Amino acid sequence: MRRVIIAGNWKMNKNISESMELANSIKRALYDILEIEIVLCPPFTSLSDVKEIVMDTNIMLGAQDVYWEKEGAFTGEVSAPMLKNIGCEYCIVGHSERRQFFHETNETVNRKARALLKEGISPIVCVGERLEDRKAGSTFAVVKDHVENSLAGITRDEIPKVVIAYEPVWAIGTGLNATRQEAQEVHKYIRGCLSAMHDEEIANLVRIQYGGSVKPENIKELISEPDVDGALVGGASLKADSFVQIARNCIG
Numbered sequence: 001m002r003r004v005i006i007a008g009n010w011k012m013n014k015n016i017s018e019s020m021e022l023a024n025s026i027k028r029a030l031y032d033i034l035e036i037e038i039v040l041c042p043p044f045t046s047l048s049d050v051k052e053i054v055m056d057t058n059i060m061l062g063a064q065d066v067y068w069e070k071e072g073a074f075t076g077e078v079s080a081p082m083l084k085n086i087g088c089e090y091c092i093v094g095h096s097e098r099r100q101f102f103h104e105t106n107e108t109v110n111r112k113a114r115a116l117l118k119e120g121i122s123p124i125v126c127v128g129e130r131l132e133d134r135k136a137g138s139t140f141a142v143v144k145d146h147v148e149n150s151l152a153g154i155t156r157d158e159i160p161k162v163v164i165a166y167e168p169v170w171a172i173g174t175g176l177n178a179t180r181q182e183a184q185e186v187h188k189y190i191r192g193c194l195s196a197m198h199d200e201e202i203a204n205l206v207r208i209q210y211g212g213s214v215k216p217e218n219i220k221e222l223i224s225e226p227d228v229d230g231a232l233v234g235g236a237s238l239k240a241d242s243f244v245q246i247a248r249n250c251i252g
């Protein structure tokens with residue numbers, strides 16, 4: 001069985017003291033939860049302080065981006081060994097905001113994912129169509145392109161460490177979530193792509209999260225779909241109450 005994974009992507013929010021307060025509140029409410037996996041992805045500046053807080057709990061730490069080289073003259077960048085050193089178990093790559101605002105491509109996403117895997121960090125690889133893609137009927141083609149090219153060259157052994165986040169761009173920060181049927185349809189398709197790239201057995205081990213306006217009110221129905229294995233939560237992860245409720249709604 002795939003273990004449900006709920007990750008909070010704090011994006012460019014929360015200074016250090018705000019991050020610590022949020023992490024502490026989440027820890028108080030969720031430290032004893034074993035049924036599902038919880039990941040907090042604060043900005044780089046708060047990673048170390050949040051790690052201190054979640055250290056001996058089941059709450060995992062994730063970063064929001066990485067650079068693929070190990071070290072060197074790459075001003076402003078942070079490497080996978082650095083994230084490892086700070087205690088990250090996960091790192092988001094290829095978020096649509098990075099694809100849109102920072103020229104992220106499948107090729108750079110792929111380099112980042114592979115660099116993370118080398119350090120034993122699980123990449124959370126984001127894929128998903130824009131509204132115009134959906135309207136043009138090219139959702140599956142876009143998602144296939146993202147999955148195949150972002151995961152190119154990742155071996156069969158490594159694939160179960162990868163988490164895929166299906167985030168339809170039109171659902172991010174809009175309050176408009178994909179329906180459970182829309183999510184399931186694409187998640188199933190993504191699993192089919194993984195199966196074609198490797199085989200069904202390995203595809204069945206990969207967790208596929210849904211992201212885009214996830215709230216306490218809609219998580220239960222999304223998670224009840226067979227190929228929806230968790231959520232990557234943006235806005236609702238910035239308040240302890242809503243994030244904790246999302247996690248709790250996934251249990252039982």
Ligand code: 13P
Binds near residue numbers: 095174175214232236
């Ligand atoms: P929202 O939950 O705010 O729609 O953001 C989703 C997202 O981008 C998570 O990575």
